Amino acid sequence: MSNNPYYNRNEVTHLNVSNAEWKKILPADVYKIARERGTEWAFSGKYWRTETHGDYYCAVCGNHLFKSDAKFMSSCGWPSFFESIRKDSVRYIPDHTHGMTRVEVVCGRCDSHLGHIFDDGPAPTHQRFCMNSLVLDFEPETTTA
Numbered sequence: 001m002s003n004n005p006y007y008n009r010n011e012v013t014h015l016n017v018s019n020a021e022w023k024k025i026l027p028a029d030v031y032k033i034a035r036e037r038g039t040e041w042a043f044s045g046k047y048w049r050t051e052t053h054g055d056y057y058c059a060v061c062g063n064h065l066f067k068s069d070a071k072f073m074s075s076c077g078w079p080s081f082f083e084s085i086r087k088d089s090v091r092y093i094p095d096h097t098h099g100m101t102r103v104e105v106v107c108g109r110c111d112s113h114l115g116h117i118f119d120d121g122p123a124p125t126h127q128r129f130c131m132n133s134l135v136l137d138f139e140p141e142t143t144t145a
């Protein structure tokens with residue numbers, strides 16, 4: 001991400017960056033999901049089985065999205081969370097594509113597509129944020145021994 005001038009884990013200001021600009025910056029597989037609403041193959045992503053403690057950031061802009069405390073093992077094959085770290089970490093958009101009624105989840109800072117949210121998750125929220133590993137950056141917790 002060193003060639004991405006917009007990536008910042010401490011910044012929450014909304015970004016207005018065109019897809020033409022993102023295309024120059026992002027790896028092709030990340031661009032396809034984040035900016036063209038793609039979906040990685042189930043069980044293919046690097047984080048769907050991750051149980052390590054740490055933080056998940058938007059791979060496009062560095063926005064803090066989830067903590068591992070809110071991650072749960074789902075059989076769907078994508079990393080799943082029951083809540084975002086802040087209410088405004090993400091935004092929700094009704095999605096009627098592919099003949100389904102779903103709710104799309106986008107990054108609250110850069111508007112990149114992250115995945116979808118379903119209401120079949122575990123307590124306490126009963127929500128399931130079904131995310132693509134490719135648009136997440138994971139930072140393992142550093143333990144002070």
Ligand SMILES: [Zn+2]
Pocket residue numbers: 058059060061062063107108109110111112
């Ligand atoms: Zn973002």
